[in-house]
Amino acid sequence: MSIFNLSNAIMGSGILGLAYAMANTGIILFVILLILIALLSAYSIHLLLKTAGVVGIRAYEQLGYRAFGPPGKILAACIITLHNIGGKIKHFTTAFTIPIMAFAFVCHPEVLPIYTELKTPNKTRMQNVANISILAMFVMYLLTAIFGYLTFYGNVKSELLEMYSKKDTLMLCVRLAVLIAVTLTVPVVLFPIRRAVLQLLFPDKPFHWVRHISIAVCLLFLVNLLVIFVPNIRDIFGFIGATSAPSLIFILPGIFYICIVPEEQEPLKSRPKIQALVFVTLGFIFMIMSITFIMIEWVTGKKTSGGH
Template structure:
């Protein structure tokens, strides 16, 4: 290969000048050959003598295929799982499963676009893809959206602490008093407040909601109401894992796009099954009475049940320990956006952390239900990370010489981004209308 062509490959891969070796790809071989070269030279270090390790990492990926599936599944599953039963109660079982499958398939396609884009430029960081596509504005946009989404995630975790911790403490400290009171007054007398056991819940279903007992106490296959607008945002919020896909790709052993796409497909399938089962069993337990935070609904069953109490305590420990983990990428992103050239300084480091915690805690205090967090984040940052950014990054990063704008892959990516924009505008509008109309359920019940 001549020097000019060698320099062109270097530029496309975002590397500084180095020896590319005698057996490099001819550019006329097309996009597939270029992607193979990008992966071989940029993503698979140490495969041939004389080729030094790539610059984006100083170690070869050693994470096994199974552990990568576990890591990505863990990145997908978050607090959004607690809102799925509520979403099903406002769509019906069949419509919910259709929407769940729809979001899962689109998430897998979105990861495909990210991997193809990363394969061209040799980058495995979401913000860096934005920089490569649109320069500094693209990096700022991607970083800001990721920051917004992480703030929403941290807010949802702290909201769970806000709603669950007082009840758990009350159950632990006042269990003897509660048991004495419950036995002396017969559990059904407390149907309007805290009921003891599923029998009490059934009685509440038959007495308090006699006017619409069928709609409230029977499973629905299809249903539409004012709260249905929250369903797709909740589902999108539950499937966001895209900022973590590229780092997991970096750590994957024997990394190729096909291998990483398989990791993503299996992880998404596993979460699809788990989300579906969680929503179905939660909905069939409480029907129309399920609240936007599923665990909180179990106060209607028996706050002193040992198994339920252990589950709630485990969730509390998990989300409490997760808050600092989520705080770290937010602080790092803000430091990169606001002080990109400044050296590390403890005062700046601590100030940003304190300000973030104050802002998030104020949000948690004044937001009435976790449904509102799921809704607004799922309607804004989630479609941006799943639909819009992967689509426009792909269109900008993949060279027009190999895939013209009128090619099928780029047309599909364009439609994908437009779909995300439409979804974001419609969902946000419906949620705002619901807020303004004042028809929302304050506690999640019908």
């Protein structure tokens, strides 16, 4: 069940844009990038679990608090909220090619809650859950992208299902399956957003069903309002995604690891901490690249990726 939940957290309807991404990168580069991102995501989860294990914390925002105090907690909560709201909106809109490719395995805010729910929670078991989930999504992503691309080649659109007839019974079943998958993703994605809001607004309040449900309803209502009434919401949250996703995957896990794991256990110049520092640097590079591509597209109105 944990594997299903984490896989569900990883997968969104962004999977429908992977064939378009492959059309813009080519098959070989796409496969290389997908493998690279899968491996980096697994390593990121390793850092997150090791850091959480050192201090016994099972919440992303609390790691921020442990590393930097209240500002760290607020920063982590805000990034989680923005990223997941952006991710939920992305389920209803066309996504940018670069974020689709670079951040296909974002599930980090959900890792620690799922870790807590394991019958016998330990780092090795949760890492195995993460590895299996990432592998399963890797295979699904790759098959979807390859068959979608080989069906339409350079004519593939950013939303794959738009290429098929709306009267085809089989494709109607596929659309229904995607709808069910996205619907099942909502509770998993909503959980860290609601927790982040609670951490920001009601940090010392005990659990209450009215507050719990009210926050969920308000968040869903807000997302739907934004989708309906803000026509350029894709651009706004494409930019937010380009900053929040690398923060959640690369920057924060690496920084948490460096700051929280005591020097007595791992000195600052030790190999694991140097690797974490390189990982953080890579995150900033991803962020700068993504923001640059998006801004170029805004200014020129042209896609920055080359077609094949």
